Amino acid sequence: MSDLEPVIGVEIHVQLSTRTKMFCGCAPSFGDAPNTHTCPVCLAHPGVLPVVNGEAVRRALIIGLALGCEIAPRSIFHRKNYFYPDLPKAYQISQFDIPICGRGEFTAIREDGSELKVGITRAHLEEDAAKLTHGGGRRAGADGSVVDFNRGGTPLVEIVTEPDLRSAADTAIFLRQLRQTLLFLGVSDCSMEEGSMRADANVSVRPVGSQTLGVKTELKNMNSFRFLERGVEAEIARQREIIASGGHVQQETVHYEPDTGHITSLRSKEESHDYRYFPEPDLVPVAPDPAWVERLRSEQPELPIPLRRRLVVEMGLTQEDAEVITGSPELVAYFMEAAGLADPKSCANWIRGELRAQLRELGQEPWESNVTPAHVAALVGLLADGTVSVPAAKEVLAGVIETGDDPATVVEARGLGQMDAGDLSAIIGEIVNANPDQAQQLRDGKDKVMGFFVGQAMKRTGGRAEPQAVQALVRAAVLGE
Amino acid sequence: MGLRDLSATEQIGELAAGRVSSLELVEAHLDAIARDDVEAFLAVDAEGARARAREIDALPERPPLGGIPLGVKDALSTRDIVTTSGSKMLEGFRPVYTATCVARLEQAGAVVVGKTNMDEFAMGSSTENSAYKNTFNPWDHARVPGGSSGGSAAAVSAREVPWSLGSDTGGSIRQPAALCGIVGMKPTYGAISRYGLIAFASSLDQVGPFARTVADAALLLQHMVGRDPMDSTSLEWPTPIEVPVATDLAGLRIGVVEELMGEGIDPGVKAAVEAALVKAEALGATIVPVSLPTALSGLATYYVLAPAECSANLSRFDGIRYGPSAEADNLLDQYEVTRGRLFGPEVKRRIMLGTFALASGYYDQYYGRAQRVRTLIVREFAQAFEGVDVLASPTSPTVAFPIGDRTADPYAMYLADVCTIPASLAGLPAISIPCGLSDGLPVGLQLAGPAFSENCLLDAAHALEQVIAFDTCPPGLAT
Numbered sequence: 001m002s003d004l005e006p007v008i009g010v011e012i013h014v015q016l017s018t019r020t021k022m023f024c025g026c027a028p029s030f031g032d033a034p035n036t037h038t039c040p041v042c043l044a045h046p047g048v049l050p051v052v053n054g055e056a057v058r059r060a061l062i063i064g065l066a067l068g069c070e071i072a073p074r075s076i077f078h079r080k081n082y083f084y085p086d087l088p089k090a091y092q093i094s095q096f097d098i099p100i101c102g103r104g105e106f107t108a109i110r111e112d113g114s115e116l117k118v119g120i121t122r123a124h125l126e127e128d129a130a131k132l133t134h135g136g137g138r139r140a141g142a143d144g145s146v147v148d149f150n151r152g153g154t155p156l157v158e159i160v161t162e163p164d165l166r167s168a169a170d171t172a173i174f175l176r177q178l179r180q181t182l183l184f185l186g187v188s189d190c191s192m193e194e195g196s197m198r199a200d201a202n203v204s205v206r207p208v209g210s211q212t213l214g215v216k217t218e219l220k221n222m223n224s225f226r227f228l229e230r231g232v233e234a235e236i237a238r239q240r241e242i243i244a245s246g247g248h249v250q251q252e253t254v255h256y257e258p259d260t261g262h263i264t265s266l267r268s269k270e271e272s273h274d275y276r277y278f279p280e281p282d283l284v285p286v287a288p289d290p291a292w293v294e295r296l297r298s299e300q301p302e303l304p305i306p307l308r309r310r311l312v313v314e315m316g317l318t319q320e321d322a323e324v325i326t327g328s329p330e331l332v333a334y335f336m337e338a339a340g341l342a343d344p345k346s347c348a349n350w351i352r353g354e355l356r357a358q359l360r361e362l363g364q365e366p367w368e369s370n371v372t373p374a375h376v377a378a379l380v381g382l383l384a385d386g387t388v389s390v391p392a393a394k395e396v397l398a399g400v401i402e403t404g405d406d407p408a409t410v411v412e413a414r415g416l417g418q419m420d421a422g423d424l425s426a427i428i429g430e431i432v433n434a435n436p437d438q439a440q441q442l443r444d445g446k447d448k449v450m451g452f453f454v455g456q457a458m459k460r461t462g463g464r465a466e467p468q469a470v471q472a473l474v475r476a477a478v479l480g481e
Numbered sequence: 482m483g484l485r486d487l488s489a490t491e492q493i494g495e496l497a498a499g500r501v502s503s504l505e506l507v508e509a510h511l512d513a514i515a516r517d518d519v520e521a522f523l524a525v526d527a528e529g530a531r532a533r534a535r536e537i538d539a540l541p542e543r544p545p546l547g548g549i550p551l552g553v554k555d556a557l558s559t560r561d562i563v564t565t566s567g568s569k570m571l572e573g574f575r576p577v578y579t580a581t582c583v584a585r586l587e588q589a590g591a592v593v594v595g596k597t598n599m600d601e602f603a604m605g606s607s608t609e610n611s612a613y614k615n616t617f618n619p620w621d622h623a624r625v626p627g628g629s630s631g632g633s634a635a636a637v638s639a640r641e642v643p644w645s646l647g648s649d650t651g652g653s654i655r656q657p658a659a660l661c662g663i664v665g666m667k668p669t670y671g672a673i674s675r676y677g678l679i680a681f682a683s684s685l686d687q688v689g690p691f692a693r694t695v696a697d698a699a700l701l702l703q704h705m706v707g708r709d710p711m712d713s714t715s716l717e718w719p720t721p722i723e724v725p726v727a728t729d730l731a732g733l734r735i736g737v738v739e740e741l742m743g744e745g746i747d748p749g750v751k752a753a754v755e756a757a758l759v760k761a762e763a764l765g766a767t768i769v770p771v772s773l774p775t776a777l778s779g780l781a782t783y784y785v786l787a788p789a790e791c792s793a794n795l796s797r798f799d800g801i802r803y804g805p806s807a808e809a810d811n812l813l814d815q816y817e818v819t820r821g822r823l824f825g826p827e828v829k830r831r832i833m834l835g836t837f838a839l840a841s842g843y844y845d846q847y848y849g850r851a852q853r854v855r856t857l858i859v860r861e862f863a864q865a866f867e868g869v870d871v872l873a874s875p876t877s878p879t880v881a882f883p884i885g886d887r888t889a890d891p892y893a894m895y896l897a898d899v900c901t902i903p904a905s906l907a908g909l910p911a912i913s914i915p916c917g918l919s920d921g922l923p924v925g926l927q928l929a930g931p932a933f934s935e936n937c938l939l940d941a942a943h944a945l946e947q948v949i950a951f952d953t954c955p956p957g958l959a960t
Binding site for chain 2: 040043044045046047048049050051052079081083085088089090091147274276277278281282283284
């Protein structure tokens with residue numbers, strides 16, 4: 001039997017963080033008291049009509065432009081019909097054959113720097129369903145169910161990819177970087193936990209080299225990238241096993257149980273659904289002014305993937321630095337401001353390293369803290385001109401976090417300036433004289449003992465000594481170098 | 482002559498002259514409604530109407546519509562007044578909001594006295610599909626008033642209100658207007674906001690006025706047209722609706738639709754329409770024959786498209802959020818029992834027709850094809866209007882038929898709308914005015930025009946109305 005390769009495509013639902021719902025004036029909400037953000041329109045009272053949220057259209061266009069999609073000059077809405085208590089009209093207003101954003105392509109970057117190109121089939125606008133809570137669990141047969149219509153009608157963009165992914169790891173990389181891009185566009189909170197970003201994966205396997213697609217299953221309801229990656233992995237393994245044992249994969253919706261690592265089938269009346277799509281007669285076509293679309297294109301922010309490339313190529317950051325820095329638009333803005341004032345690579349080191357480490361204990365992000373990008377640049381400057389040692393710089397940073405004073409002031413106030421070379425030399429002399437055994441070990445070539453001298457020097461100087469200077473002075477004193 | 486014999490315009494005049502108060506007018510009409518023997522109303526808001534009349538009487542300046550009574554089809558949402566759309570599905574349902582068109586009229590000084598009977602969810606041509614009761618034709622109580630807005634038409638004909646609102650999807654204003662001997666108009670699609678009109682077929686539904694004179698219909702229309710931010714399909718209205726004053730038809734080219742003057746049209750109806758056309762010619766109009774070959778396919782097209790849309794529009798009625806609800810052990814039963822018990826047979830028939838027409842594998846054959854025919858009909862009208870200003874035809878192929886006559890044969894009932902459906906499919910304005918009697922029953926003349934030609938249609942209808950001089954008072958009506 002020939003080798004099997006996995007073929008994966010994903011569908012991503014992104015809730016747009018607009019002030020109002022897709023077709024009415026209610027505020028979408030997460031976590032508010034149930035059924036407090038409703039009106040006759042989103043409760044589907046008799047006689048009401050939908051009106052398209054213009055801001056949702058704008059955001060869908062922004063997403064489409066960022067994904068390199070063709071923008072439809074005129075797209076229309078369809079009704080997708082099915083009965084369920086979370087859908088008050090018993091149809092979802094969605095898009096069908098003419099979505100607002102057509103074909104596009106998204107390029108992600110793997111850790112090794114290689115490109116991962118994923119075709120975008122479409123991105124369309126629709127409305128979210130309400131939130132249904134079943135009394136005894138998620139499946140049918142449970143006692144009693146309640147509906148919270150707060151979420152009903154929240155604007156969604158559904159992004160559908162081509163079956164271009166070939167591994168669970170690539171799927172996770174693609175989704176993480178897509179999420180990052182969406183965050184940069186400022187269109188959604190993209191919280192997997194709160195459900196403002198949801199991803200389903202279509203998984204199939206086929207013999208390597210085959211051009212036809214195998215029977216796919218749809219892996220649903222993944223609420224984290226990690227579970228999604230594991231779920232896809234598990235589903236690929238399951239399908240390989242089925243085929244290896246001479247069986248056939250059934251087209252069905254499956255579910256990954258994170259606790260057990262098992263794939264279960266979500267048996268499936270819903271799969272026989274005929275949604276009876278037809279054009280929504282209550283809405284007029286969406287025909288964005290081409291000049292407006294061009295303006296939105298020109299106003300696109302620098303997106304994380306190209307930005308990442310630029311940080312590496314132009315600013316000397318490592319691939320890993322760039323990935324961390326592009327973690328959020330706020331962090332990018334923070335870094336860029338610091339990097340404009342001091343050596344970018346050093347700024348990146350301090351921001352992604354010590355600054356974030358110290359702030360983590362406070363539960364703060366850099367841009368929320370007392371430390372401004374100018375402070376970071378100033379600190380990098382103090383290190384570069386030898387005013388402070390690395391250990392002292394860490395203390396300076398702690399002082400800035402505490403007080404919000406600029407680093408030079410903290411250095412002054414706490415006496416953290418680099419020691420005068422003569423003073424340090426004298427201290428080292430004293431340490432060497434006081435520890436003849438260790439000095440002998442060093443002469444015997446046991447370099448490890450250098451750590452002892454550095455430690456002693458740090459103790460004596462309160463961390464104001466630069467470790468490399470200490471080492472040089474110890475060598476000079478002991479070995480005469 | 483009593484107060485109720487006055488047209489709406491005359492009643493407004495009496496109010497302006499201080500010879501009568503809004504409360505007196507409202508009382509006079511409420512009294513008639515209380516003695517109603519045509520069963521035009523489903524709900525009467527006597528206290529609300531009196532309170533509103535008193536408020537208006539106390540205003541320093543009378544609003545344009547003065548404070549005269551208005552009947553409203555039960556398909557229109559009225560805050561706190563029970564609104565059922567003629568269905569058990571909404572029995573006792575009190576809406577939390579008022580339809581835009583009703584709110585605009587109330588703002589202009591109309592006093593809503595009650596909600597009028599109708600075919601369930603506006604599906605029917607005789608008001609016999611009401612889940613509550615039959616309405617009788619004021620001209621002959623053994624006959625239907627037409628439908629689906631039969632209650633609104635009968636109420637105006639029986640002088641229980643000077644005017645009323647209906648909705649027209651395939652003829653539901655024009656056909657009952659014709660059968661009750663009054664004026665009814667369906668404006669251009671998008672002229673009047675549909676916000677608050679309980680949807681039957683969204684791409685066809687339009688609200689419109691019933692009145693006993695063309696001028697009254699124009700006045701009511703005037704206060705309703707225009708863009709509503711709550712309805713994306715509503716239109717900015719280009720030029721205000723004028724109350725018509727024309728007395729001649731000089732230069733007007735009237736096309737007579739050949740396909741709607743032949744087979745299937747009662748001879749008495751045809752004769753009355755032809756007589757009206759002779760009068761039009763005498764007023765200076767040119768009469769030319771026009772062919773709309775696809776028009777007769779309108780009926781079949783309509784009975785694919787309208788049920789398709791209604792199958793989705795009526796899905797929201799599941800007994801979960803409002804309205805009565807069946808007790809059931811599980812979700813599927815909840816849907817099936819609620820909908821099975823509370824929808825009437827015609828509604829179920831159309832939901833099934835529409836569901837079938839949209840089914841995967843049949844969509845193109847039915848819905849898709851019907852849309853293409855609809856496009857052809859739109860084009861055919863456009864071509865016709867290159868040569869004429871208005872198109873004339875009977876409004877209904879027959880006069881009012883006996884109650885029970887067609888209830889066993891849905892197709893015979895559907896034929897009642899054969900003349901009105903084409904303009905609905907094309908989204909065009911059309912008006913029906915009484916043009917004579919056949920066997921003692923009113924006959925309606927339909928005039929249809931291009932989009933936004935309301936003023937032209939109203940002028941033509943008004944000029945003809947003057948020379949036809951139809952007496953809208955049903956025989957034996959005591960006012």
